Amino acid sequence: MKIILLLGLVSSLLFSDSLDALLQEYKSTSDNSLQTVNEKIGHVVIYSQKEIRLMQYTKLNDILKELPLFNINTNQFGLTNYSLTGSKTTTSGFFRFFINDHEISSGYDQSTSLSWGDLPLDFVDHVEIYYGESSFSFGNETGIYFVRIYTKSALKENSSEINSLITSKGSRSQSLTHSSSFENGWSYLMFLNQEQIKQTTIYNGTKLNSNGTKQYLYLDAGNENTKINIGYTDVSKNNYAGLALDATPESGKSLSKDFFINYTYYFLEDKSLKANLSIDVNDRSYDEANAQGIGLIPVINLANGLTIPKIFNEDLRFVKTNAYLSKSFDIEDNSFIAAVNVKNKTYDVQNRETTNFINQTKNVGAYNSFDEETISSLLFQDSYQLRNDLILVANTKLDYYDRNAYLKDSSETLLRLGAIYTPTENWGFKSFYTQTALAPSFYNIDYADKSTPKLKSQQYHIYTLEGVYTEGNSKFGVTFDHVEIDDFLYLSPIGFINIDHKIKTDGLLFDYEYSFSDRDKIHLNYYTSTLSETINNATKGGFIKFMGGYQKFDYFTSLIYRNGYEYLGLDIPDSFDMSLGVTYHVTKDFSYSIKANNILDRSTQSLYFTNFGRNFFALDDNDRSVTFSIRWVF
Amino acid sequence: MRILILLLTLLSFLVAENYTFLVQPYSKEIELEAKIIAEIANASLHSKIRLFIPHMTEMEEKVYSKYFILSPKCETANFVFVNKNIEKEALCDNENRLFFTNNYRKLLSDEKYFGALFWNKSRPNIVFIHKRLEQKAIELPKTFDQFVENF
Secondary structure (H helix, E strand, O other): OHHHHHHHHHHHHHHOOOHHHHHHHHHHHHHOOOOOOOOOOOEEEEEOHHHHHHOOOOEHHHHHOOOOOEEEEEOOOOOEEEEEOOOOOOOOOOEEEEEOOEEOOOOOOOOOHHHHOOOEOOOEEEEEEEEOOOHHHHOOOOOOEEEEEEEOOHHHHOOEEEEEEEEOOOOEEEEEEEEEEOOOOOEEEEEEEEEEEOOEEEEOOEEEEOOEEEEEEEEEEEOOOEEEEEEEEEEEEEOOOOOEOOOOOOEEEEEEEEEEEEEEEEEOOOOOEEEEEEEEEEEEEEEEEOOOOEOOHHHOEOOEHHHOEEEEEEEEEEEEEEEEEEEEEEEOOEEEEEEEEEEEEEEEEEEEEEEEOOOOEEEOOOOOOOOEEEEEEEEEEEEEEEEOOEEEEEEEEEEEEEEOOOOOOEEEEEEEEEEEEOOOOOEEEEEEEEEEEEOOOHHHHHOEOOOOOOOOOEEEEEEEEEEEEEEOOEEEEEEEEEEEEEOOEEEEOOEEEEOOOOEEEEEEEEEEEEEOOOOOEEEEEEEEEEEOOOOOOOOEEEEEEEEEEEOOEEEEEEEEEEOOEEEOOEEEOOEEEEEEEEEEEOOOOEEEEEEEEOOOOEOOEEEEEEHHHOEEEEEEOOOOEEEEEEEEEO | OHHHHHHHHHHHHHOOOOOOOOOOOOOHHHHHHHHHHHHHHHHHOOOOOEEEOOOOOHHHHHHHOOOOEEOOOOOOOOEEEEOOOOOHHHOOOOOOOEEEEOOHHHHHHOOOEEEEEEEEOOEEEEEEEHHHHHHOOOOOOHHHHHHEEOO
16 A cells, blocks of 8 residues: 555656646756757767766767767877778868858868867757768768757857866866847857867877967857857967978967858748858968978979978968758658758968978969869758658759869769658667768868879768667667778878779667666667778777766766777777766856866877878877866856 | 665656657657646636637647647637747737746736746746736736746
8 A cells, every 4th residue: 555655656746747847847858959850861869968967078079089980089280080980081071060050160171170179068058960961951061970069049048157177287268158038039149268278298209289279259149030150269279290201390380260150041931941141261370390391292292302391381261151042841741851052162372381401482372273162052852751650761962063273073963862760669760871972172182192183072872770779768779881982082191092992891889878867877889890991090999978966966987998900010009088077066057077087098099100101100199187177157 | 675676667667768769840848838838827817728829830739739729819819828029019918818928038028928938047937927917816826936026
């Protein structure tokens, strides 16, 4: 009898529709951040507001470093760099990053590292990571991984927030987020951040560093039909190993100022007609001095030693403008999206000089005549609800690349077919076949191997299959992928080349999570992959993480694994990146946190080379450190 | 001990939120908003609620119709929830009906509204204005006292 009474009491508490309980549930549902997910785009991982808070993810890289089938490295400029499993790329175009609707990848090399790399998450509500080509839906440039960063909603915040952190290595970050909403339906969110970065490593008895400062400004204003996003970053940092032939430059700096404005307007009552305009301006400067020589591939002729510079500096400007118009409409069981997108990119060399060993200074100017590209795209999507439990998705996109200079204009036809099948509440299956192409960037062409300057687009054929099973509080998932790549763009020690044969890779991923309660969760992940080429990065990995809370405390621990490998006689060991942390909520609005990073000092390592690839060496990507942070909302 | 395990198991199943794929448009937040508005409307009026939401979206219509009789016009409704920006003239008078909003500033500046459900510091809040409750002779249950404010 007592048991029945107790059960009754528990269920009445749980099912109570009292306003307090409903408000609590409303908040916790909002913290799960599921309102923007689009299952039709690809295989998705969501980092919700709740998880970001419990796991103390303060930077975007905290999230990205645990992603499966993905490697995160430090490149020769001390910048974070993302690579597909098994390979290491110096800057990559496989990954597309968005803040809300705006793509923040660089107009030069398609990377986000310099301007937006390691973005602070203080103003971020949630992050969605899609494995699969999603340019069909958004009209943007092509890619393999799409990282969509959603900022906090001004309507839900309506407050100010200060975040500050300091690490035992001397890095600091302070940010202010302020948001407000008005009676007329408009609202705005503003984010300001200032960071001092300290990152040093010893190589060959010399200290390499990428110390510097970063400032971010972000403004999001809008009402029901209008969204205006403005972003600005100002980065100044040392150049780590830079382009120095001996990987130890005497001095060097990277500067970048990046500004964008993005305007979106939804027409019609159902908001089915969407127009978007944006402009990005990026000013970049780079200088380096090294008496041992600078490996500036575009100007060096190996037969003539006098072409090797010892001093190099450049000032560049990149401008990207983009216009997008889409219409969605439903006809019976079909949901269609049709869109058109035009993007123009320009590359302007304002100054580029080299000085060689006999002190001759030369104004180099543009490396080649490729300085403008216009990409026009037409796209069409149909998702057809064949049965209640089966959705078929078909996309096609036609990209036309209009290039000046010696590069031929080209067109690429992209295609995707997929199905999402949910036969019961517990079982779900998803499969896609995607055919896409990644075109060479200004950077690829600048650094092309001189014997093959006309680089071609890389062609990708991707097959994926995902199965998910849920039972009670458990969720178990398996994903398989098979990728075939033609004309892969590879940075050899003397420049980019298209690989002349087909590259194949397979990946298998297991994922399991168990929720003990709304706040406590354990999550395990393991993946393994094969690659038909020489391995120069991890091919297996996984993580185990636990997060939870008790009364005024939140806590987490995580262990991220990447396997070791051997490359040209270098033995790279397994990596076990373990972190743990605690947050104490003094009040609902004030908390402080402490987090220990890379406790075992077994970081991942990245490969570097000297003297055009004659020698290779490896350096740790992360140090062991402690981070202390505070958060105050008012 | 067995009881404890039984309770814990029961609890764990009740809070289970796992899904395979979110293929249908996500409605859980609107669902909770609708439940909260239903609680408030039922506590404020003792007659059958006929709800009007200006410029109601398809999703809102689907979700709110589970908890209310929906009124196509302001004039035939006895409870109006204004959760979008609309022209003042688009609304009917407030003689025979109650007005509720999701905008705190709108609540402060327009005497038509007796309360608001809005977000602040990432948390949902409810506020009723005491004077306006009295004017409209609304008697809320004691459990609502924490949401009533004197301005």
